[in-house]
Amino acid sequence: MKKSTNPSRWSEIFPDLLLLITSYIVNYADYVRVRAVCLSWKSTLPSKPCHLPTQFPWLLLPLFNNNTISESHCGFFNFLDEKIYKLELPEIVGMGKRCWGSPHGWLIVMHEKGTLFSLLNPLTREQIKLPLLVFPSYSLEKGHIIRNIDNIFDFDVVKAILFASPSGITDFIVMVIMKEGPCGLAFFRFGTEGWIRIKDTEGIVFHDVVCFDGQFYAVDECANVYICDLGASPNIRQVAGRPESVEELEPEHHYLVESTRGFLLVHRYREHIDGTSLYLSFYFTVHKLDISKLKWCVLEDIGDQVLFLGTNASFSLSARDHPGCEGNSIYYTDDKRFRNRSLGKSKSRNRCIKGHDLGAFYIEGGNVEQLPSLSVPNPPHVKYMFPPPVWIIPSP
Numbered sequence: 001m002k003k004s005t006n007p008s009r010w011s012e013i014f015p016d017l018l019l020l021i022t023s024y025i026v027n028y029a030d031y032v033r034v035r036a037v038c039l040s041w042k043s044t045l046p047s048k049p050c051h052l053p054t055q056f057p058w059l060l061l062p063l064f065n066n067n068t069i070s071e072s073h074c075g076f077f078n079f080l081d082e083k084i085y086k087l088e089l090p091e092i093v094g095m096g097k098r099c100w101g102s103p104h105g106w107l108i109v110m111h112e113k114g115t116l117f118s119l120l121n122p123l124t125r126e127q128i129k130l131p132l133l134v135f136p137s138y139s140l141e142k143g144h145i146i147r148n149i150d151n152i153f154d155f156d157v158v159k160a161i162l163f164a165s166p167s168g169i170t171d172f173i174v175m176v177i178m179k180e181g182p183c184g185l186a187f188f189r190f191g192t193e194g195w196i197r198i199k200d201t202e203g204i205v206f207h208d209v210v211c212f213d214g215q216f217y218a219v220d221e222c223a224n225v226y227i228c229d230l231g232a233s234p235n236i237r238q239v240a241g242r243p244e245s246v247e248e249l250e251p252e253h254h255y256l257v258e259s260t261r262g263f264l265l266v267h268r269y270r271e272h273i274d275g276t277s278l279y280l281s282f283y284f285t286v287h288k289l290d291i292s293k294l295k296w297c298v299l300e301d302i303g304d305q306v307l308f309l310g311t312n313a314s315f316s317l318s319a320r321d322h323p324g325c326e327g328n329s330i331y332y333t334d335d336k337r338f339r340n341r342s343l344g345k346s347k348s349r350n351r352c353i354k355g356h357d358l359g360a361f362y363i364e365g366g367n368v369e370q371l372p373s374l375s376v377p378n379p380p381h382v383k384y385m386f387p388p389p390v391w392i393i394p395s396p
Contacts, residue, residue, distance in 0.1 A: 011040040018044055023051050027080050028394050047124075048396045056080060056322045057308055059333070059371070060101060060122070060390040062093070062355075069386065076122070076394070077371075080324060091120055091127070092387050098157075099387050101312030104165035105395025108174060110157060117174070119166055123396045128166055130174065131194045133157070135182050155181025158337070161313040163211050165395065166190070173230070175216070177206045185209070185218060187230060198234040208314055210256035212263050213291075219254045219265060225289065243287045243296040251285070253335070255309045259316040261302050263289040266309060266330065270357070277338075278354075282368060284330050284361045302328050302363060311335045311353065312391040330361040331371075333389040355385030 022045060025031045031049055035042045059077040063070040063086060072093060075084040091109060092099045098110045099120075107120045119128040156179040164172040175187040176195075184201035188194070205221040209228070216228035223242040229235050243265065251267035258264075269283040286299040304319045306326075310333030319327035334357040361368050 011038045013041075015044045022049075025049075026053055027078075028052055028055050028396070029078055029081060029083075029085065053321065054317070055394050056317070056325065057101075057103070057331075057391045057393050058085075059358075060099075060107075060387060060392055062385050062387060074122070074387065076392075079371075087122060089120075089122055089125075091118075091125075092122075095386055097386065099311075099390060100160045100162075101310075101390040101392035102162040103308075103313060103315040103393045104162055104167075105393060106162055106166060107390070107392060108160040108162055110160065117160070119162065119174075121167070121396070122392070123394055130188055133176065133186070133195050135186070135195065135197055155179065158206070159208070159311075159335075161209050163216075163313075167395070175209050177209065177218075179205060185228065185236070187234070189230070196230075196234055198228060198230075198236060200235055207254045208256045210258055210263075210314060212256075212258045217256055217263070219256050221254070223251075223254050223265065223267070225256070225265065240289055240294050240296065243298075245285075245287075245296075245298055249283075255307075255314045257307055257309075257314045257316050259302065259305050259307070260318070261288065261299065261305055263291055264299065264302070264307070264316075265289060265296070266307065266314075268309070268332070270336070279336065279357060280368075281332060281357055281359070281361070283366065284332075284363070286363070300363065304328070306331060308391045309333070309335075310358070310391060311388055315393075326360075326362065328363045330363070331359075331391070332361065333358040333391060335388075338384070352384035352386075353388035355388040358389050 018041060022031065022034055035045045056079055061075040061077055063073045063075045072088055072090050073086050074089045074093060075086055077084050092107065100108045105121055107122060109118050109120050115133045117130040117133060158177040158179055160174060160176045162174050166172045170190055172190050173187055175185065178184060182202065183197040184204040184206050185198040186195045206218050207221060209216060209218045216230060218226045218228055218236065224238055225240040226236040227239045249269055252270045253268040255266040257266060265287045267285045268281055270279045271282045272279045286302060287296045288299045289296055304327035305316045306319050307316050307330045309330060319325050334353055334355045336353065338352055359368050359370050
């Protein structure tokens with residue numbers, strides 16, 4: 001039988017049939033590939049698909065070649081196909097810039113001048129500028145004479161957390177954790193004119209903030225937990241102290257996570273390598289807070305949950321919904337900050353992250369493993385990463 005020599009006319013497929021076929025795609029990267037087949041398919045398929053399930057987090061990485069980091073592009077590691085996708089993102093690449101990930105598809109970007117923030121969707125390049133992170137009323141309260149606004153408002157932003165996606169939503173909140181500034185916590189609510197200080201937080205070193213059942217909570221360096229009232233007169237109140245069982249070891253960092261297992265407090269332990277500036281996380285412990293009784297209990301099994309910690313809003317996902325990952329585990333990135341004096345004296349710009357301390361911790365076995373098919377620059381050659389590895393759930 002003679003074979004047909006007529007070329008396939010994929011571009012002529014009926015639009016309704018194409019939409020039906022692509023409705024079975026679950027991986028965003030596959031969807032992008034399909035849209036790129038021809039102009040007809042690209043025009044038929046929406047750039048922002050509505051049918052895709054929540055994606056497994058991608059890991060934002062600096063692109064590097066021979067231990068030299070790109071000055072214009074970033075990589076996004078997709079665990080589903082174990083590939084790194086290259087995106088041009090000069091908005092977040094460069095000395096002095098910093099960013100934090102979120103489960104909402106957006107990055108929070110702090111620009112070279114530490115008071116300037118914006119939200120960036122790395123897939124669409126859409127940006128939302130935020131007001132300057134300044135508190136003029138604070139300087140007047142303290143009797144400061146404002147001669148140089150850069151010096152007056154030069155404080156260290158430790159972490160920025162986005163609550164809710166700004167895509168099509170008019171009620172998102174961004175909260176920042178600060179050191180050496182007018183307060184330890186401040187927030188911006190969409191629709192307001194500027195940032196708002198939370199009272200009674202000055203001098204407290206906070207590690208993380210989470211929204212649980214619609215209420216905001218913060219944890220400090222001593223593992224004390226506070227409830228945050230963002231009402232007319234924003235303030236905090238301590239509701240739980242340090243869990244007693246933490247006393248055996250001294251964790252370096254604490255995280256708060258909203259999970260199907262409840263309100264979780266996670267402690268991170270690092271080992272410092274003698275004779276070097278390197279360090280590695282070797283253990284994590286998890287506590288659950290009974291909100292009604294405000295009492296802690298050790299949680300030795302978090303079920304099918306996977307926690308994502310580091311330079312991002314702490315969040316959890318179900319392993320059942322994401323084949324290829326293992327439940328009862330913690331995926332983490334490096335968030336230990338160092339002062340880089342080569343970037344100047346500014347507190348808001350000279351804090352950097354080495355970026356090499358990332359991996360997966362399996363709670364049942366108590367062991368740490370490197371992330372599969374992933375390599376990062378050699379620490380002796382690349383002292384700091386710009387940007388450091390960051391978790392983000394892609395959402396166009």
